[in-house]
Amino acid sequence: MSFAQSSKKAEDLKQSGGAYINGSGIYPVNIIAPLVSVSNGGSTSVDMYVNYAKQKQVIYGNLRVTNNDGTPNKIGAKIFNQLMIIAGQDDVADPIEAELPIGKKEALKDCAVLEDLADFDVLMRVQMEYGAYNGNITEKKVIKGFYRAEDKATAEEIVNESEAGSGYEADQKYVNNITYKDDVTPEQVFAWIAAKRPEGTAGDTDDSAKAGTKDPAFGKKRFGKQT
Numbered sequence: 001m002s003f004a005q006s007s008k009k010a011e012d013l014k015q016s017g018g019a020y021i022n023g024s025g026i027y028p029v030n031i032i033a034p035l036v037s038v039s040n041g042g043s044t045s046v047d048m049y050v051n052y053a054k055q056k057q058v059i060y061g062n063l064r065v066t067n068n069d070g071t072p073n074k075i076g077a078k079i080f081n082q083l084m085i086i087a088g089q090d091d092v093a094d095p096i097e098a099e100l101p102i103g104k105k106e107a108l109k110d111c112a113v114l115e116d117l118a119d120f121d122v123l124m125r126v127q128m129e130y131g132a133y134n135g136n137i138t139e140k141k142v143i144k145g146f147y148r149a150e151d152k153a154t155a156e157e158i159v160n161e162s163e164a165g166s167g168y169e170a171d172q173k174y175v176n177n178i179t180y181k182d183d184v185t186p187e188q189v190f191a192w193i194a195a196k197r198p199e200g201t202a203g204d205t206d207d208s209a210k211a212g213t214k215d216p217a218f219g220k221k222r223f224g225k226q227t
Contacts (some may be wrong), residue, residue, distance in 0.1 A: 012023070019053035021050075021059065021141060024126060024128045024178055025126060026123055026124070026125045026147070026168075026171075027123070028121070028173055029050040029051060029052045029122060030050060030051040030119065030120065030121050031122060031124075032049045032051055032118065033049045033098065033100060033111070033118045034046050034048055034049070034113065035047040035048070036113070036114060037061070037112070039068070041068040042060065042068045042070065042185035043064055043067050043068045043073070044064070044065050044066040045061055045076070046065055046080060046114070047061060047142065048063070048114075049100060049102060052156055059126070060141075061141060062076075062149040062185070063080060064076040065077045065080050079145060079157055081145070082145065082156075083122070084117070085158055086148050086153070086154075087116075087117055087120055088199055089116055089117065091116075093116055094111050094115055095115075097110065097113075098113040098114055113153070113187055116201075117130060119222075121146065121194075122149050122220050123152060124143060124145075125144045125148055125171065125175070126141050126142065126144065127142045127174075127178065127179060128140070128141060128178045130178070130179070130180050130184050131184055132184050137188065137192045139197070142179070144174070147167070147168050151164040151165060152164060152165040152168035153167075153168075154168065
């Protein structure tokens with residue numbers, strides 16, 4: 001079966017693109033730095049500046065840990081808590097100021113970084129989500145969970161000292177899931193991707209922005225593994 005004939009199937013919409021995270025899946029990444037951002041409405045999110053297969057990139061704006069009113073966001077706070085447990089952190093200090101090469105053409109950008117979770121290897125599950133805004137297709141990479149890099153243990157398995165990797169295996173049935181919202185269809189998404197995500201399309205199409213290959217500098221410190 002040719003690619004064109006199979007292209008309308010949802011599983012065929014898993015986008016490849018070198019070492020960039022462009023599709024649903026579980027990725028072995030080094031979290032170079034978690035970035036804290038606050039929306040205009042007051043909610044707090046943690047973006048992940050990661051190194052995947054020697055390609056540095058940012059997963060933006062989907063791990064919301066607090067709502068606009070400051071209360072914990074049930075989904076985002078839960079996933080972030082799991083990351084803390086997998087990293088062996090009972091507490092994470094307030095973010096520090098840093099400059100990272102995540103701007104256009106690797107320009108340095110001021111960031112608020114959670115140093116306690118910097119330079120950390122982990123397995124990260126990402127699920128693609130497509131929707132519509134102002135008549136245009138939107139694309140988002142949603143972090144659905146984390147697993148310990150060395151044995152695929154979930155946070156629950158670590159706390160309960162149960163068999164490592166069982167949750168990872170159970171989650172395999174969800175690995176290739178893709179979410180479609182706002183009446184957007186797989187066929188529409190495939191056509192949009194095939195057209196190379198046309199200019200002017202709204203949404204988070206640069207969420208895994210090609211954030212550069214320079215090592216970030218935190219004051220006199222250097223974080224991120226050499227590649």
